[in-house]
Each structure stands twice: as C-alpha cells, then as structure tokens.
Amino acid sequence: MFSKTKEAEAAVAPPPPAAPPKRTGRNGGVPSIISAELIVRGTLVSAGDVTIDGKVDGDIRAASLVIGEKAVITGDVFAEEAIVRGRVEGSIRARKVQLCSTCHVEGNIMHEAFSVESGAFFEGNCRHTDNPLADAPELIVGSDHKASTGAQPVGERRPPPPPVQPGVPPVKPAGVLGL
Numbered sequence: 001m002f003s004k005t006k007e008a009e010a011a012v013a014p015p016p017p018a019a020p021p022k023r024t025g026r027n028g029g030v031p032s033i034i035s036a037e038l039i040v041r042g043t044l045v046s047a048g049d050v051t052i053d054g055k056v057d058g059d060i061r062a063a064s065l066v067i068g069e070k071a072v073i074t075g076d077v078f079a080e081e082a083i084v085r086g087r088v089e090g091s092i093r094a095r096k097v098q099l100c101s102t103c104h105v106e107g108n109i110m111h112e113a114f115s116v117e118s119g120a121f122f123e124g125n126c127r128h129t130d131n132p133l134a135d136a137p138e139l140i141v142g143s144d145h146k147a148s149t150g151a152q153p154v155g156e157r158r159p160p161p162p163p164v165q166p167g168v169p170p171v172k173p174a175g176v177l178g179l
Contacts, residue, residue: 036070043075046119050085061136065094069102076107078136091124093132 004098031049038054046062058075065079071086082094086099095112099105101109101119108124111131116122156175 078133093136
C-alpha cells in the first residue's frame with residue numbers, strides 16, 4: 001500500500017544550472033586585453049579579438065578591436081570591426097566602425113559600415129569603401145618577415161646578454177623574466 005513505485009524511482013533530478021558562457025575570441029580563444037595601467041610602444045598584431053584600456057604608441061591590427069573609454073591610441077588602426085570609446089590619434093581602417101559617445105578621434109576613417117553616437121568627437125575625413133583593408137600595410141611580424149613599418153622581427157628585439165666573467169654568476173637585467 002505504501003510501497004515505492006517504479007515511477008517515483010525513475011523521477012529525474014533537475015539538470016544543474018548552466019554555466020555562464022565564456023567570453024571567447026573569434027578563433028575560440030580568449031580576447032587579448034591591454035589593461036589600464038599598461039603602456040605599449042610598438043606594433044600590435046592579433047588574428048583574434050583585442051580590448052585596449054591602456055595606452056598604445058604604435059599601429060594596431062586585429063580582427064576585432066574594442067578601444068575602452070580611458071584608452072589612448074597614437075597610431076593607425078586596422079581591423080575587421082572597431083568599437084571606439086576612448087581616444088585615437090591616427091587613421092582607422094575597418095569594415096565596421098562604431099564611434100561611441102565617449103570617443104575622441106583625430107584622424108581619417110575608411111569604412112564599409114560607419115556609425116556615430118551623439119556626443120562622439122571626430123575630427124578628420126571619413127570615406128566609404130568596399131574594402132577598407134585592401135591596401136593596408138601588412139603588419140605581420142615573424143621570424144622570416146620584416147614588418148612594413150621597418151620593425152625588426154620579434155626574435156631579434158632582445159638586447160645581447162651581458163658578458164660573463166669567470167667565477168661571477170650572471171645577473172639578469174631588472175624586469176626580465178625567463179630569458
């Protein structure tokens with residue numbers, strides 16, 4: 001009379017709550033982030049997504065680029081998609097450009113799609129083109145390539161090691177890890 005039935009035993013527990021979706025880049029990886037306290041001097045190249053909240057003195061090439069409100073870019077930007085919330089002093093060439101209300105852009109923009117929020121500052125010329133990245137300089141830096149900017153390949157940027165004196169252990173320069 002009060003025995004368990006097979007239906008009660010077969011009752012399924014509710015599934016565990018779904019994990020929040022992970023933030024991933026275009027290629028399934030995590031987006032690269034330049035944080036607010038970081039200053040970068042040189043060319044940045046990424047096949048994925050990049051978020052910049054710090055300062056970059058140099059050109060940037062990325063699949064998708066988000067320039068944060070406090071970010072300052074002094075150089076040219078090349079991207080499939082660029083969302084600008086901070087300051088850019090240089091040209092922007094992207095298929096899709098969005099200037100947010102907090103941005104300050106001084107430079108020319110070449111684009112396929114272009115949107116500007118009310119309050120955005122933009123000083124320069126903008127021009128629609130079917131392929132804004134067609135004649136953009138190639139910024140790929142590798143061991144066998146020189147960047148069009150004249151930069152040395154990444155592997156050749158390290159300074160030569162200091163001379164080692166017999167009986168004295170070598171000293172690594174400050175700030176150099178794992179070399």
